[in-house]
Amino acid sequence: MINLTLIFIAAAITHNFVLTYFLGICPFIGVSKRIEQAVGMGIATTFVMTLAACVTWIIYHFILIRFGLPFLQYASFIIVIASLVQIVEMFIRKVSPALYRALGIYLPLITTNCAILGLTLFMILRKYTFLEGVVFGVGAGCGFTLALVIMAGIREELECCDIPKPLQGAGITLIIAGMLALSFMGFGGLISR
């Protein structure tokens, strides 16, 4: 149980995918303008991460290992992630057309979100059990959502700020991303991995 908690905290905070591994920066910058959008994107990504962790673990251990094909992990994991993203996209389109429109191109782009492929590969690399893998997926998704929401909160406040002209737009966003990453580095020694 302690092990699971540690995996969760590590994935969500101390080894946050976005702010420590710098994975999934594209949606981190692209969909962090409004908090609601950020939450929607975070939930969608968390869902995909959790399911991807489940399905890829099963595929890796029961198909790829059994037939001696671990080198196929990249290709097969991408198939899994792409299908899951498709399902999520259909689901969001059905349930919330407004969120579907707000997420726009970033929704199908979850497919190529390296955070998710990174998650599945880390999971295999660290030889997690099935349960550990699922917790790792949930934790990574929560960490991604956390990073996105923090960023969106800051950017919403930023809109009322007097930013020097050369830094407006992408410039200040990247600087803030860097500062956030630095502050998350402060958790570094909390859990050794």
Added chain:
Amino acid sequence: MIGNTVLTSILSMAGLGLFFASVLAVVNQKLKVKEDPRVEGIEGALPGLNCGACGFASCRQYAEALAKEEISPDQCKAGGEEVINRLSEILNIKIEKKIKQVAVLHCGADESARKKKAIYRGVKTCLAAHNMFGGEVSCAYGCLGYADCVKACPFDAIKMVNGLPKIDKYKCVACGKCVASCPRNLITLEKIDSRDFIYVACNNLDKGPETRKACSVGCIACGLCQKLTGGIFYVENNLARVRYDKAKNIANTEEVINKCPTKCIVNEKPKSNGG
């Protein structure tokens, strides 16, 4: 041995692909969103300016409402007749021909005709001047000349000529933005069904002598135009007005315009005269 690995690779990848494809197919059936295929076509036919004159925030929303047949296709003012025709083709609805509307300015006092009562040094917008005791213009009804309507027009149809807005009736699509922008309510939307368009360029409701004091081209409600046209012009609240629906029946247009003592009846001529 290698052949074996290749075979199992191909088989397992094909199996995985097939499995996920079938899952996707099932989910697609389950979660199908019924979207009217006409929406795309309708959106393509709309001008895409998102001006909001139809009452929807964007052309896309208007297109969706149209596809659900909640609203008639003649709401798009920016696109004019052409778009309405195309929409009715897509939706297979016949609509009666709509008479073109145009924004009309009910004031004729340009910079030279305007009488000043004070010097105004405030913010140079009509709204500010209007709220500051009407700025420097002595007429309490007339145009202030700070071009709020020009700034409001999304179609570049209004220009300031000699301190007075001039509305290009060919560019005007009657979206109503200028009507809302004028703090003195000088602009109205009127139906134009004849090529000549005759209107009273004054909005002053004061009695004749008062109007004369404030403006050299204001309507003094003498009633001459009413007599000359047999009631197509009429005087109400010290101001002459036109029954626009009957305006084309006026035979002696020139006479009415020339005999008006303050020359506040204007005939908006077709394009050749710079109208």
